[in-house]
Amino acid sequence: KGNQLLSVFDDSIWQTMKRSMGTSLSTLLVLIAMMVFGSGVLATFAFTVGIGVVASTLSSIFVAVPTAYLMLTLTKKGK
Numbered sequence: 001k002g003n004q005l006l007s008v009f010d011d012s013i014w015q016t017m018k019r020s021m022g023t024s025l026s027t028l029l030v031l032i033a034m035m036v037f038g039s040g041v042l043a044t045f046a047f048t049v050g051i052g053v054v055a056s057t058l059s060s061i062f063v064a065v066p067t068a069y070l071m072l073t074l075t076k077k078g079k
Contacts, residue, residue, distance in 0.1 A: 005069070009065055012065075020061070024053055027053050028053060031046040031053070035047055035050075
């Protein structure tokens with residue numbers, strides 16, 4: 001039963017990975033253009049947003065899914 005839940009989480013990650021990476025990369029390309037062609041304040045803003053995009057992409061893949069799996073398995077053990 002636990003393996004089935006893990007399999008669902010694994011399948012879900014791989015189904016959304018392509019879309020998430022595509023969205024993040026296209027956003028980062030625009031931000032790089034803003035850093036190259038923008039003035040000081042705009043370039044700094046684009047850099048800051050870029051850090052946020054990278055951090056949110058990594059956390060949605062490597063933090064949110066394992067946390068959700070852990071919470072589900074712990075609540076099922078408590079019942």
